[in-house]
Amino acid sequence: MLDKPNSYVGRTLSRDAAKRAVAGRGRYTDDIAPARTLHAAFVRSPYGHAKILSIDVEAAKQQPGVTLVMTGAELAEMCTGPWVGTLVCFDGMKSEPQHPMAIDRACWQGEPVVMVVASTRAEAEDAAELVIVEYEELPVVIDKETALDKSTPVIHPDLGDNLAFEKMIETGDVEKAVAEADVVIEDTFTFGRHTAVSLEPRALLAEYDPGTERLTIHTSSQCPHMIQAVFARTLGVPEHNVRIVAPDVGGSFGLKIHTFGDEIAATAAAIKLARPVKFVADRLESFATDIHARENCVKARMAVSKDGIITSLDIDVRSGAGAYSQYPRTSVFEANQILNITGGPYGHENYRATTQVVYLNKVPTSQYRAVGHPIGNTVGESLVDQAAAACNIDPMEFRRRNVMRDDSYPRVSAAGIEMRDMSHQQCLETLVERMSYDALREEQAELRKQGIQRGIGIAAFIKGTAPGPAGYYGAGGAPISSQDSCTIKLEPSGGVICMVGVTDQGQGVDTVMGQIAAATLGVPMESVRVIEGDTDAVPYGGGTYASRATAIGGEATYQAAMTLRAEILEIAGVLLQAEPDTLDILDGHVVDKGDTSSRISLAEIGRIGHFQVAELPNHIQPTLSATHRFRLRDALYIFTNGIQGAYVEVDTDTGFIKLLNHWVIEDCGRVINPQLADEQVRGGCVQGLGGALYEECVYDTAGQLQNATLADYLTPMAGEMPDIEVAHIQTHTGVSELGAKGVGESGTGAAPAVVMNAVNDAIRPFGGKVTAQPMSPETILKALGKV
Amino acid sequence: MSESKLEISLSVNGEQVTRTVPVRQHLVDFLRTEEGLTGSHLGCEHGVCGACSVRVDGAVVRGCLMLAVQADGAEVVTVEGLTDTGEIADLQENFVERNAMQCGYCTPGMLITASELLKDPKPVSREEIRNHLSGNFCRCTGYHAIVDAVENTINKRLEEG
Ligand code: FES
Ligand code: FES
Numbered sequence: 001m002l003d004k005p006n007s008y009v010g011r012t013l014s015r016d017a018a019k020r021a022v023a024g025r026g027r028y029t030d031d032i033a034p035a036r037t038l039h040a041a042f043v044r045s046p047y048g049h050a051k052i053l054s055i056d057v058e059a060a061k062q063q064p065g066v067t068l069v070m071t072g073a074e075l076a077e078m079c080t081g082p083w084v085g086t087l088v089c090f091d092g093m094k095s096e097p098q099h100p101m102a103i104d105r106a107c108w109q110g111e112p113v114v115m116v117v118a119s120t121r122a123e124a125e126d127a128a129e130l131v132i133v134e135y136e137e138l139p140v141v142i143d144k145e146t147a148l149d150k151s152t153p154v155i156h157p158d159l160g161d162n163l164a165f166e167k168m169i170e171t172g173d174v175e176k177a178v179a180e181a182d183v184v185i186e187d188t189f190t191f192g193r194h195t196a197v198s199l200e201p202r203a204l205l206a207e208y209d210p211g212t213e214r215l216t217i218h219t220s221s222q223c224p225h226m227i228q229a230v231f232a233r234t235l236g237v238p239e240h241n242v243r244i245v246a247p248d249v250g251g252s253f254g255l256k257i258h259t260f261g262d263e264i265a266a267t268a269a270a271i272k273l274a275r276p277v278k279f280v281a282d283r284l285e286s287f288a289t290d291i292h293a294r295e296n297c298v299k300a301r302m303a304v305s306k307d308g309i310i311t312s313l314d315i316d317v318r319s320g321a322g323a324y325s326q327y328p329r330t331s332v333f334e335a336n337q338i339l340n341i342t343g344g345p346y347g348h349e350n351y352r353a354t355t356q357v358v359y360l361n362k363v364p365t366s367q368y369r370a371v372g373h374p375i376g377n378t379v380g381e382s383l384v385d386q387a388a389a390a391c392n393i394d395p396m397e398f399r400r401r402n403v404m405r406d407d408s409y410p411r412v413s414a415a416g417i418e419m420r421d422m423s424h425q426q427c428l429e430t431l432v433e434r435m436s437y438d439a440l441r442e443e444q445a446e447l448r449k450q451g452i453q454r455g456i457g458i459a460a461f462i463k464g465t466a467p468g469p470a471g472y473y474g475a476g477g478a479p480i481s482s483q484d485s486c487t488i489k490l491e492p493s494g495g496v497i498c499m500v501g502v503t504d505q506g507q508g509v510d511t512v513m514g515q516i517a518a519a520t521l522g523v524p525m526e527s528v529r530v531i532e533g534d535t536d537a538v539p540y541g542g543g544t545y546a547s548r549a550t551a552i553g554g555e556a557t558y559q560a561a562m563t564l565r566a567e568i569l570e571i572a573g574v575l576l577q578a579e580p581d582t583l584d585i586l587d588g589h590v591v592d593k594g595d596t597s598s599r600i601s602l603a604e605i606g607r608i609g610h611f612q613v614a615e616l617p618n619h620i621q622p623t624l625s626a627t628h629r630f631r632l633r634d635a636l637y638i639f640t641n642g643i644q645g646a647y648v649e650v651d652t653d654t655g656f657i658k659l660l661n662h663w664v665i666e667d668c669g670r671v672i673n674p675q676l677a678d679e680q681v682r683g684g685c686v687q688g689l690g691g692a693l694y695e696e697c698v699y700d701t702a703g704q705l706q707n708a709t710l711a712d713y714l715t716p717m718a719g720e721m722p723d724i725e726v727a728h729i730q731t732h733t734g735v736s737e738l739g740a741k742g743v744g745e746s747g748t749g750a751a752p753a754v755v756m757n758a759v760n761d762a763i764r765p766f767g768g769k770v771t772a773q774p775m776s777p778e779t780i781l782k783a784l785g786k787v
Numbered sequence: 788m789s790e791s792k793l794e795i796s797l798s799v800n801g802e803q804v805t806r807t808v809p810v811r812q813h814l815v816d817f818l819r820t821e822e823g824l825t826g827s828h829l830g831c832e833h834g835v836c837g838a839c840s841v842r843v844d845g846a847v848v849r850g851c852l853m854l855a856v857q858a859d860g861a862e863v864v865t866v867e868g869l870t871d872t873g874e875i876a877d878l879q880e881n882f883v884e885r886n887a888m889q890c891g892y893c894t895p896g897m898l899i900t901a902s903e904l905l906k907d908p909k910p911v912s913r914e915e916i917r918n919h920l921s922g923n924f925c926r927c928t929g930y931h932a933i934v935d936a937v938e939n940t941i942n943k944r945l946e947e948g
Binding site for chain 2: 014015017018019020021022023024025026027028030031033064122123196197198199200201248249250251252253282283505506507508675676679682683684685686687709710711715716717718719720721723724747
């Protein structure tokens with residue numbers, strides 16, 4: 001079906017949403033402004049940790065335009081109880097109950113304390129300035145390395161210590177492998193705290209109709225059904241009375257799979273006032289309240305035989321969470337994922353990985369694009385490069401000897417992860433060719449003679465995509481679906497409506513679902529309309545996260561379209577007195593399978609099926625619609641693989657890094673729309689490069705975030721970024737008929753690793769080595785012993 | 788902190804308007820909330836991201852750094868206006884064809900900034916395009932596709948003279 005000539009699957013088609021975006025007709029949450037909308041602003045804790053002694057809201061209440069001032073205690077009365085950000089699948093995990101706004105104590109700078117609602121945002125902010133909160137500062141815990149020391153204060157005394165979670169994976173005998181190894185590489189890697197910086201900040205518009213008791217929330221979200229469940233449960237509104245609409249979403253990257261206390265507060269205000277209430281985070285609030293991620297320190301050791309075969313790997317991960325574990329997805333996924341994926345491309349049999357996740361008086365951490373992968377890949381791939389250098393083997397050749405063979409699947413990795421349908425060898429050889437590896441090495445050597453220091457980086461990677469129900473959310477107890485679904489309908493006109501649980505944030509999910517539906521049904525693309533992002537319209541689903549939309553939602557769409565197709569052919573068979581299997585659907589017409597001559601149009605089937613049902617025998621009751629759901633059966637994830645290459649130039653006097661070329665070869669299984677897949681990879685890469693080179697949320701010792709503006713938190717801009725060459729190997733996954741795996745995070749997952757390897761390759765002759773990200777010019781100069 | 792207001796008269800996308808606005812209101816907030824022109828976006832409100840870029844008297848400015856009252860007597864053009872006049876229709880087409888946007892939030896600002904390169908098109912390198920756009924933040928695309936789209940548009944305009 002999908003492989004027919006001229007199939008829409010495997011073809012670049014442009015997105016309708018792009019056409020309106022270029023005209024300035026995008027419709028984001030803040031663009032929606034019903035009459036009588038009120039605006040919320042927040043008084044937030046100026047301290048990293050402080051007791052709240054008193055709150056005086058009287059002056060604020062008197063301000064012009066103010067309709068409501070609400071404290072944390074008042075909000076708690078409208079809620080069913082505090083959140084506890086644990087999942088049962090994380091054994092022994094603990095977290096302090098968290099109220100949407102602080103009540104007695106604020107635990108990070110930026111935690112909401114009082115909400116002010118007024119006619120305009122400006123008036124709400126004016127009044128917020130008049131709220132007087134008396135605080136008593138408490139000691140802060142800022143350094144993850146000392147967070148578990150006896151002398152360090154405990155943030156939440158009821159928890160006993162600052163430990164959120166610990167875990168160990170052990171396979172084989174690492175100590176024995178190390179003792180027997182010819183070469184042992186040991187190093188420590190540190191990673192700065194990042195945040196998503198979606199260009200459109202978090203935004204929410206809540207409306208409550210006291211008559212029907214219906215709550216409607218427009219919000220910039222990836223996961224409407226999860227938001228529905230969490231908001232309904234937190235505010236005590238029946239779930240089926242809550243409608244969540246995600247209009248155009250201005251970037252998300254994992255940030256917008258989460259729930260935030262200020263959003264609950266604004267929704268509570270809408271219920272209380274029975275008026276629309278809008279909350280849009282400004283950039284300062286985004287930095288100080290959006291989830292953070294990536295703050296980790298990893299001690300790692302790799303054992304290698306002298307012919308360059310990896311025999312063991314062990315890592316110890318200290319992960320810095322925030323003041324609470326983020327509800328409902330937790331703050332421990334990143335560490336857990338580092339354990340799962342480090343060294344993942346390779347076939348070693350001995351592995352030990354431990355982690356401790358600790359609470360800090362900082363913004364809560366949680367999932368951000370490619371959770372854990374930038375860290376695990378950087379650690380593993382840096383050790384590989386160092387091992388190759390120690391063995392005097394070219395790093396490409398070293399990887400060639402160690403990657404899992406393409407004919408060795410299914411298999412289980414040393415971390416205990418099931419691997420199937422992967423292509424490390426093919427990706428590696430493609431990269432060698434695409435980057436003209438040997439010629440590039442020659443050029444590098446030549447330029448060294450002229451005093452130009454260039455480095456070549458390589459990083460093989462795996463990426464967990466499309467998580468299944470056995471793993472985390474379902475089994476863990478959170479109201480997050482790991483299935484996804486599609487309802488597809490043939491309309492009387494012959495048009496097709498396709499309603500999907502997965503959502504679009506600009507990746508082109510709607511276009512991809514449309515391509516799958518059109519190709520499977522055999523109708524023109526123009527006759528398919530895809531609806532997503534509205535819990536009143538679409539069947540229940542998890543939404544878009546963890547590179548799951550195409551892999552999970554795409555298969556649901558394919559299956560639903562297959563069922564509808566079978567019904568159409570059955571009805572056509574009755575009308576035409578032909579066996580359905582002698583018929584096919586092409587370009588919106590039921591055709592004869594043999595000579596493809598048109599027998600009846602889908603518009604005619606639609607007309608008869610909806611209006612002229614009397615033309616059909618009694619035993620045929622057309623539904624002309626189908627709903628399908630899809631989930632992984634046993635697997636935790638659909639793992640993908642790939643390899644990246646980078647070519648950089650390092651100025652050894654200034655420490656500046658110039659990115660020259662970047663290559664990504666990856667295997668996301670069946671590619672539905674090549675251009676959209678490429679652009680996911682490119683955008684993802686640059687997000688990873690930002691983290692590797694520039695981005696970090698810097699805290700001082702008092703728990704004050706030092707760089708909460710876009711001028712101070714540096715992000716990649718056009719001038720510094722390279723062109724990125726992308727190629728896909730398409731090993732279809734065997735877990736679905738569609739065969740697609742996830743693609744959205746593969747760029748991000750390995751870009752930090754490849755650029756760090758390239759930089760180290762450039763400075764290795766000078767004895768320099770960088771193991772900390774972001775790699776600022778200062779870090780480079782320090783590594784070179786120049787400062 | 789009272790909301791003092793002033794009357795301003797300006798041209799917005801060719802239409803003459805007279806409005807009474809809070810003196811502290813930024814131009815982009817005025818355009819978005821008073822005029823319903825939501826094509827200009829707010830990404831940082833402190834002049835770094837370029838999402839709020841609009842044309843004022845022919846120059847590209849950041850709508851979050853300019854007050855509405857400063858635009859009194861000015862000619863303001865937003866992405867909606869540029870769309871209506873067809874001035875950048877080819878650029879917009881190339882953005883769509885090359886998928887030079889994902890979420891689209893940065894797109895109006897990118898288009899307005901890139902339009903400066905099109906007024907009197909000269910051969911430019913990719914690096915020059917990148918530098919020209921380096922005040923516009925895009926979190927989604929990684930810029931490569933945007934550079935392609937701008938480059939294609941300039942080349943076509945040069946070819947067609
Ligand atoms: S919103 Fe004006 S530059 Fe960012
Ligand atoms: S397309 Fe999303 S910020 Fe540029």
